[in-house]
Amino acid sequence: MRYFLHPAAFDDLQDAVDYYDEKSQGLGHQFVTQVETDLLRIVDTPDLFFCPGLNTSELVRLSDKAQRTVERWLKQLKAEQKIEFRGAPKTGGYYAMKQP
8 A cells, every 4th residue: 555654654664664564574564554453444334333423532542642643644544535524623533535
């Protein structure tokens, strides 16, 4: 999968990739793939979590990642038109967009 990172997120992600690659070569790539997969799965299947759409706070809780990390990934996924936010700012949530 091809993607582009927000410049602020790149440094954080690269630090994590370097850390995991020090532990085992290729583990950093697996980390990146897993983060994206987890966020897309959570956003795409809100029924698993008994809600119509998940907001940032719920995604942070479910992903066990830092809020800033989740916000950066959400921004990236929105830029790639993979997700959209529906509803009011306080009560709405993120949904996966249908891919062509």
